Amino acid sequence: MRRVVVTGMAGITPLGGEWPDIRAAFEKKRTGVQYIKDWDRLVDLRTRLGAPADYFDHARIFPRKKMRSMGRVAAMGVWSAQEALTHAGLIDDPVLTSGRVGVAFGSSYGSTEPTKGFVHFMETGEAAGLSATSYIKMMSHTAVINIGVFFGLTGRVITTSSACTSGSQALGYSYEAIKGGHADVMIAGGAEELCPTMAIVFDTLFATSCKNDTPQQTPQPYDRDRDGLVIGEGASALILEEREHAVARGAPILAELVGFGTNMDGSHVTDPKPETMAGALKLALQDASLSPGDIGFVSGHGTATVQGDIAESHATAEVLGPDAPIHSLKGYFGHTLGACGAIEAWLTIEMMREGRFAPNVNLNNVDERCAPLDYVVDGFRSIDTEFVMSNNFAFGGVNTSLIFRREG
Incomplete structure (x- = not known):
């Protein structure tokens, strides 16, 4: 393999x-x-x-x-x-x-x-x-x-x-x-x-x-x-x-990409579907041969749109449960559209390697319509985890999930 x-x-x-x-x-x-x-x-x-x-x-x-x-x-x-x-x-x-x-x-x-x-x-x-x-x-x-x-x-x-x-x-x-x-x-x-x-x-x-x-x-x-x-x-x-x-060649190994899942909603171009979003996360777990409990942190898509945040949170909770720690970096950077999946993967790997994950910014009161998750706030969270998940979702109902493993 x-x-x-x-x-x-x-x-x-x-x-x-x-x-x-x-x-x-x-x-x-x-x-x-x-x-x-x-x-x-x-x-x-x-x-x-x-x-x-x-x-x-x-x-x-x-x-x-x-x-x-x-x-x-x-x-x-x-x-x-x-x-x-x-x-x-x-x-x-x-x-x-x-x-x-x-x-x-x-x-x-x-x-x-x-x-x-x-x-x-x-x-x-x-x-x-x-x-x-x-x-x-x-x-x-x-x-x-x-x-x-x-x-x-x-x-x-x-x-x-x-x-x-x-x-x-x-x-x-x-x-x-x-x-x-x-x-x-x-x-x-x-x-x-x-x-x-x-x-x-x-x-x-x-x-x-x-x-x-x-x-x-x-x-x-x-x-x-x-x-x-x-x-x-x-x-x-x-x-x-x-x-x-x-x-x-003696290259530095920073992380391993162990799982990838992608699918599409097939129902509406701008109304996200939690069921198929969850399906992408499940595909990534299956590809990585991991169970939900193996994921120690989630880099969420979190665009700060009403429908998107709600749908994503319910999809995440369905697959990973209510205790999954999650943040979105878009509070810091805005939505970089075609770049966000790569930027967030890069920085998630950096944080996984250090065992410290940035909090959500500008998150004062979690929307009660969002699913219960461990929304990281206050300050950096120390988490010693072998696996992290990075999720992104797009117009047209395109869903992706990546899982990285910490090296060493």
Whole structure:
């Protein structure tokens, strides 16, 4: 049986790109949510809140020649992949171009700026705003293709664009590719840029937080007074590797990915179904040959939307029981959409390795409609556990669950 381990991790978040900095923000319950002044011009947008990774200057991160086909989404994805490969000790390894290294990366959309040129063309017939790379920057698989080209990869490519499960499906499908012998190494993750078009998607559903005067107090996953999500941005890449391949080259083994479950509701595009959400968690447990009691901590999806939080909590309680400790990191970062599954997996592994898990932020009163669970509050929780579960759920009823095992 081919086993799959994590040998490198990196990312970009609204609270920085290094785990010690992010952990310090968690300790202080400091979030990356801001009032976005530029959105004041968008008169029909109710929310003014976002969580930008504004320290990351995507336009200057790589040489200009390398940037020709990259918008912000691709640049964040490529940078995360480069840092993760460096962490794994693979950045200069000839295995990258051997055909045995692949990439799976997701986003809800590509960079949105080039769409202006296409809209202008549709309205006027003038193509002045378009270039040969406009579509490459805009397409939903811009990150995965740019990663492949940047590193000269010739192995398996998996393009996941499933909204909030883009990053987690990239990890899960990479895991399956390695288990099945189709690759020895996979670069897996997701990226998303902050754009008001993402906010208006949820604004039209009355699902965004409009607590514009108190950005540090929202979003509020699982809280009875939550009023919706906040859009964030970021990226993360994890290097997944066949265990014997990693051991043979003396690679650091950070965790093992032991279970993956994914399914879909098949009933409604925006109304989550607890029964099938629970089914994804059960599939992951079955894949890992674990019982519910083996899971020591749950990284929840927790978007701070009414229907989503309630459905997710009931699914989690059904499978893992009322004592399962759970948090959502979206209170700190906002909802990074296609990146959230990868970012949350990265940080969950970091916390599992340290045996300390961050609390929910802005959770003051658990919504009584949510199922009874151990919603971690107050401060970091010390938990010595061998297994953690990371769950994500997306528009269209797409459900994912990943289970990681602590190494050593």
